[in-house]
Amino acid sequence: MALLEVNNLEVRFGLRSGEVTALRDINFSLERGERLGVVGESGAGKSVLGFSILNLLSKPGYIAGGEILFEGQNLAAMSPKQLRSIRGNRISMIFQDPMMTLNPVLTIGQQMVECLLAHRKISRADARRIAVQKLKQVQIPSPETRIDQYPHELSGGMRQRIVIAIGLLMDPDIIIADEPTTALDVTIQAEIMDLMLDLCERNSVALMLITHDLGIVSQMTRQAMVMYAGRIIEQGPTKEIINDAQHPYTQGLMNALPQMALPGQRLNQIRGSMPPLQHIPTGCAFNPRCDYVMDACRHELPGFTRSGGCRVACHMVAQMKLEEEAAARALEVN
Template sequence: MTLLSVSNLSVRFKQHHQDLAALLDISFSIQPGERVAVVGESGAGKSILGYAITNLLPGQGYIAGGSVRFRGHELTSLSRREWRTIRGHRIAMIFQDMMMSLNPVLTVGDQMVEAIQSYRKVSYHQARQLAIETLQQVRIRTPEQCFYQYPHQLSGGIRQRVIIAIVLLLKPELIIADEPTTALDVTLQAEILHILKEICERNQVALLFISHDFGVISRICERTLVMYAGKIVEQGPTLGIINDPQHPYTQGLINALPQMALPGQPLNQIEGNMPSLTARPSGCAFHPRCPYALSQCRYLTPEFIYTGVSATACFVIEKMQTFNAESEVDHDTDI
C-alpha cells in the first residue's frame, strides 16, 4: 500500500483582505521506505507543503482543496485529538531551526524521556537506557554526558543528531525533513545526511527531504520533485533529473551550482526572482524568467508530459517532442 498520497493539494493564505494561493494542485505519492526530495528556491512552497501534510500551517494558512492520505486514511479531516496519534508517532518532522525544535529549559534527557513515556509505559530508568542507546545510534560519542546537557551547551551538529534521535524514539513511518543541514558546515552536513540515510534504510522509514541544494539531495534521495511558485514543474528519479534536466527552471538550478562555473568566472544564475504570492504571473509562472518562453506560456498552464524518465510541465518541451515526432514521420515517408 502507498504510504503517503497527495492529490491536487491546494493551500491558500488569508492576508489583508486577500486570499492568496501558496500551493496549486500538488500531486505525488511516497512508498514505504522511499526517499523523496522537494527542491526549489526560497518561496517555491517547499516548507508550506511539509506543514500542510502535518497540519502545521502557520497563521492564516488553510487547505483549500485536495487530499492527503496516509496509508489510505484522509488526514485533512482529522481533529486535533486525532492528529496527536499521527504527528510525531507516525509522521515526524525535522525543522531547519534546531533551537526551535528543542526546549531550552529542559535537558536532552528530560526531553527524550518525555517523548518515550508519551507513547510507552516504561520506567524512568528504562526510558533513560533507551534514550542513551538511541544517542549512540546517531553517533554521539558521549551519550551519557549529552543526556544531562541543555541544548545551548551543544554544537549545531550534536543538536541536530539529538533531534534525529528523538524522532527515532517515536518510530515514525515517514520523516519530513525541512532543510535540516542548512545551518551546518560541509563536514557535519555530510555526516547528518549519512545518518539519516542509514536510519531510513535500516528501519524502512520513508523520507520527504526539503532542500534548495541538488548537491545535498543527490546524496540521499531516490526521487525528486522540483517546485516553482507553488507548483511541481518536474519530477522523476533524482540522478535522471540531475544528469538530464528537462524543465528550463531545473536546468537553471543545476547550472547555478558552484561546480558548474569555470574557475575565476562569475557563478551562473537565473535572471529575475521568485514571484510573490501577491504577484503570481498568469500561465506558466516561470515564463517571465524563462529564456525559451513561447507565446502560450504567458496565458496557458502546461500539463505534465513524460520526457524519458521524468515528467515535465513545459510547453517548450512539448513543442520539441511534437517537432521530433513530425520529423520522424517525414523521415519514414521519405524512405
C-alpha cells in the same frame, strides 16, 4: 497502496488583501523506504508542503482542497486529537533550526523522555534507556552524560544529531527533513547527511528531504520533485533529472551549482527572483525569468508532459515532444 499519497493538494493563506494560493495541484506518492527530494528556491512552497502533510499550518494558512493519504487515511480531514497519534509517532519532522526545535529550559533527556511517554505506555526508566539508545544511534559521544545537558551546552552539529534522534524516537515510517543542515558547516553537513541516509536504509524509513541544494538531492534521494511558486514543475527519478533536466528552471538550478563554473569564473545564476504569492504571473509562473519564453507561456498554465521517466510542466517541452512525434510519424510514412 503507497505509504503516503498526496492528491491535488491546495493550500491557501487568507490575507487582508484577499486569499493567495501557496500550493496548487500537488500530486506525489511515497513508498516505504523510499527517499524523495523536494527542491526549489526560497519561496517555492517546499516547507509549506512539509507542514501541510502533518497539518501544522498556522493561521491564516489552511488546506483548501485535495487529500493527504497515509496508509489510506486522509490526514487533511483528521481532528487534532487523531493527528496527535501520528505526528512524531508515525511521521516525524526535522526542522531547519535545532535551537528553535529544542526547548532551552529542559535537558535533552527531559525532552526525549516526555516525547516517549506521550506516545507509549512505558516507565520513565525505560523511556530514558530508549533515549540513550537513540543518542548512540546518531553517534553522540558519551550519551549517558549528554542526555542530562541543556541545548546551549552542545555544538550546532550535536544539536542537529539530537533533533534527528528525537525524530527517530518512535521508529517512524516517514521522516520529513526540512533543510536539516542549513546552519551547519560543510564538513558537519556531510556527516549529518551520511548519518540520515544510513539510518533510513537500516530502518526502512521513508525520507522526504526538503532542500534548495541539488547536489545533496543527487546523493541522498532516488526520486525528486522541483517546485516553483507553489507548483511542481518537474518530477521523476533523481538521476534522470540531474543528468538531463528538462524544465528551464531545473536547468538553471543545475547551472547555478558551484562545480558548473570554472575556477575564478563568475557563478551562474537565474536572473530575477521568485515572485511573491500575491503577484504570481499569468500562465507559467517562471515566464518572466525564462530564456525560452513563448507567447503561450505568458497566457496558459502548462500541463504536464511525459519526457522519459519524468513529468514536466513546460510549454517548450510539450512542443518539442509534439515535433519529435511528428518527425517519427513522417519517418514511418517514408
